[in-house]
Amino acid sequence: MPEPQVGIIMGSQSDWATMKEAATLLETLEVPYEARIVSAHRTPDRLWDYGRTAVARGLKVIVAGAGGAAHLPGMMASKTRLPVIGVPVESRALRGVDSLYSIVQMPRGFPVATMAIGAAGAANAGLMAAGILALGDPALAERLERWREELSAAIPEVPQDE
Numbered sequence: 728m729p730e731p732q733v734g735i736i737m738g739s740q741s742d743w744a745t746m747k748e749a750a751t752l753l754e755t756l757e758v759p760y761e762a763r764i765v766s767a768h769r770t771p772d773r774l775w776d777y778g779r780t781a782v783a784r785g786l787k788v789i790v791a792g793a794g795g796a797a798h799l800p801g802m803m804a805s806k807t808r809l810p811v812i813g814v815p816v817e818s819r820a821l822r823g824v825d826s827l828y829s830i831v832q833m834p835r836g837f838p839v840a841t842m843a844i845g846a847a848g849a850a851n852a853g854l855m856a857a858g859i860l861a862l863g864d865p866a867l868a869e870r871l872e873r874w875r876e877e878l879s880a881a882i883p884e885v886p887q888d889e
């Protein structure tokens with residue numbers, strides 16, 4: 728197995744249903760990744776170790792998803808210089824608006840590239856990670872171009888009755 732280039736992290740097992748959209752995209756584009764549960768609140772030491780060792784382990788991009796008081800992406804951005812892409816997971820109580828606000832409004836100096844709430848955001852996080860890696864990987868750039876062309880070609884021009 729090639730070394731993972733993308734680390735997909737999430738605050739809870741319950742986030743995986745959303746975050747696997749990012750994993751699926753990375754698999755389709757043949758980008759090696761790892762997926763881990765790393766909670767800012769429940770496993771802070773695990774978060775710290777993950778951020779501290781991420782560069783040395785060869786990761787290039789981190790995709791971080793969490794819901795509710797979603798501090799994971801921001802805390803990870805404080806711990807590593809790697810680009811962090813945040814995914815606000817849809818929460819039950821506030822439908823993910825809490826997650827979005829927790830992730831998006833970072834203080835100057837520690838950015839998190841924040842995606843849309845939920846599954847579309849997770850899928851886009853996978854694509855964004857692939858886009859970053861494609862800057863230095865022509866074969867991946869080619870696969871990403873093809874994926875985009877196929878998506879465009881699959882969109883009908885004329886709407887049908889459903």
Ligand code: RP5
Pocket residue numbers: 737738739740741742766792793794795796816
């Ligand atoms: C957050 O709390 C997680 O990211 C998850 O979205 C949310 C709920 O977690 P569980 O109670 O389902 O474990 O930390």
